[in-house]
Amino acid sequence: MNTIEFRIDRRSGVATYLQIVDQVKQALRLGVLIEGDRLPTAREVAETTAVNPNTTLKAYRELEREGLVEPRPGRGTFVLHSLAKPAGADDSPLRAELRDWITRAHAAGLQREDITAVFTSLTDDHYGHH
Amino acid sequence: MNDTWAIEAHGLGKRYRRGWALRDCSFRIPAGRICGLVGPNGAGKSTLLNLAARLRRPTAGSLRLFGTSISDPEAILRMAFLPQDKPLFKRFTVEETLRLGRELNPGWDQTVAERIVGAGNIPLHARVGTLSGGQRTRVAFALAFGKRPNLLVLDEPMADLDPLARHETAATLMAETADSGTTVVMSSHLLGELADMCDYLVLLCDGRIRLAGDVDELLPAHRLITGTGAHLEPHTVVESRTTGRQTTALIRPEGAIAPSWAVAEPCLEDVLLAYLRAPAAPVLMTDVARVPEPAVAA
Numbered sequence: 001m002n003t004i005e006f007r008i009d010r011r012s013g014v015a016t017y018l019q020i021v022d023q024v025k026q027a028l029r030l031g032v033l034i035e036g037d038r039l040p041t042a043r044e045v046a047e048t049t050a051v052n053p054n055t056t057l058k059a060y061r062e063l064e065r066e067g068l069v070e071p072r073p074g075r076g077t078f079v080l081h082s083l084a085k086p087a088g089a090d091d092s093p094l095r096a097e098l099r100d101w102i103t104r105a106h107a108a109g110l111q112r113e114d115i116t117a118v119f120t121s122l123t124d125d126h127y128g129h130h
Numbered sequence: 131m132n133d134t135w136a137i138e139a140h141g142l143g144k145r146y147r148r149g150w151a152l153r154d155c156s157f158r159i160p161a162g163r164i165c166g167l168v169g170p171n172g173a174g175k176s177t178l179l180n181l182a183a184r185l186r187r188p189t190a191g192s193l194r195l196f197g198t199s200i201s202d203p204e205a206i207l208r209m210a211f212l213p214q215d216k217p218l219f220k221r222f223t224v225e226e227t228l229r230l231g232r233e234l235n236p237g238w239d240q241t242v243a244e245r246i247v248g249a250g251n252i253p254l255h256a257r258v259g260t261l262s263g264g265q266r267t268r269v270a271f272a273l274a275f276g277k278r279p280n281l282l283v284l285d286e287p288m289a290d291l292d293p294l295a296r297h298e299t300a301a302t303l304m305a306e307t308a309d310s311g312t313t314v315v316m317s318s319h320l321l322g323e324l325a326d327m328c329d330y331l332v333l334l335c336d337g338r339i340r341l342a343g344d345v346d347e348l349l350p351a352h353r354l355i356t357g358t359g360a361h362l363e364p365h366t367v368v369e370s371r372t373t374g375r376q377t378t379a380l381i382r383p384e385g386a387i388a389p390s391w392a393v394a395e396p397c398l399e400d401v402l403l404a405y406l407r408a409p410a411a412p413v414l415m416t417d418v419a420r421v422p423e424p425a426v427a428a
Binding site: 008010013016041042043044046047048049050051052053054055 | 162163164300302303304305307309325326327
C-alpha cells in the first residue's frame with residue numbers, strides 16, 4: 001500500500017521537487033506519514049504523476065539532508081521522524097481557540113482572504129519572512 | 131564504451147540540397163538525463179535525431195554515442211529510436227510484434243516489454259492496426275524498452291495523443307526510465323509537459339544550438355523583470371517588450387538588478403517561449419553541455 005500520493009500543480013510556478021518536499025513535510029506535520037513509513041519509489045511517483053524520477057530523487061535527497069528521511073539501499077526511502085506537534089492536533093486547545101477566533105472573525109465580516117492575510121502577516125511578524 | 135556522455139557532438143552539420151539543416155552544433159548530453167529537444171518546425175530537430183539513429187550521415191563534424199563514433203555501426207547497438215509515425219506492422223498482433231522484437235534483439239527483455247503492454251490492458255492477440263493511438267504508442271514503447279537501450283531517442287512521442295493517453299504515455303516513459311537509468315532524448319512542442327519530464331534541454335533554431343544544459347542551471351540563470359525603466363544594461367536581454375510605459379523582459383542578470391524592477395523567477399515555459407520568439411538571443415550553454423576545446427578527433 002502506498003502511504004502518500006503526490007499531487008503536482010503544473011501552474012503553481014513552484015519547482016516540482018519543492019512541491020514533493022513540501023507535501024512530505026505537510027504529511028509529516030499532519031501525521032499522514034509517521035516514523036518507519038516508506039515513501040513511494042521514484043518509479044511509483046512516475047507512474048501516477050509522470051514526474052521525472054531524477055526530480056523525485058532530488059526531493060528525497062533534500063528531505064534526507066534535513067534529517068527527515070533515510071534511504072535504505074534496495075528497500076526504499078523511510079521516514080525517520082514525524083513533524084506532528086501534539087499541541088496542534090485535532091483535539092488540542094490551541095486549535096479550538098483558533099477555531100473560535102475564526103468564527104468571531106467571520107461574524108465580524110471578514111472573508112477567507114482577509115483571515116489568511118491577517119494570519120500570514122502575524123506569522124511573518126513573529127517568525128520572520130521566509 | 132564511455133559511460134559519461136550519452137551524446138557528444140562536435141561541429142556537427144548536415145546539408146541537404148536546399149541548404150544546411152544543422153550547422154556547427156557542438157554540445158553534449160550526460161548519461162542518465164532526460165533531455166528535451168525543442169525548436170520551431172524546420173529548426174533541425176528531426177535531422178539531429180536522424181543523425182543519432184544513423185539514418186543519415188553528417189556532412190560535417192562528429193557525433194558520438196557513449197564515446198563511440200556513429201561512423202561505427204556498433205554505436206547504435208544500445209540505442210533505440212522511435213520515429214514520429216511509430217512504424218509498426220499493422221497486420222501483426224501485439225504478441226507477434228513483441229516476438230519480432232525478441233528475434234531481432236539479442237539483449238531482449240520480454241518481462242519489461244510485457245509489463246508495458248500489460249499496464250495498458252492491451253490484449254496480446256489484438257492486431258496492431260485495430261489499436262488506438264495511445265495503445266500503439268505503448269506497443270512502440272514496449273519494443274523500444276524491450277531492447278534495453280542505454281539511449282532512447284524519441285521524435286515527438288506524444289504529438290498525436292489525446293490528453294489522457296498523453297499522461298499515461300508520459301507516466302510509462304518516466305516509470306521505465308526510473309528502473310533502467312536509460313538516457314532519453316525527445317523532441318517535443320509540448321513545453322508544459324517537457325517541464326515535468328526533462329531535466330536537460332537542447333534548444334535549436336535555424337539549425338544551430340541556442341540553449342543547452344541542465345534545467346536546474348538554465349532556469350536560475352534567467353529573471354523575468356517588469357517596470358517602467360528603459361535601461362536593461364548591463365544584463366543580457368533575451369527578449370523585451372514595451373507596452374505603453376511598461377517594459378517586460380526576460381534577462382540573464384549580470385550583477386544586481388535595479389530595485390525599480392519587479393523581479394520574478396520564470397518557469398521553463400517562459401524561458402523556452404522567449405528563446406523561440408527571439409531567435410537572435412545570445413546563446414547559453416552550461417559548462418556541462420559545452421564540449422571542451424581542443425576538439426576530440428573523430
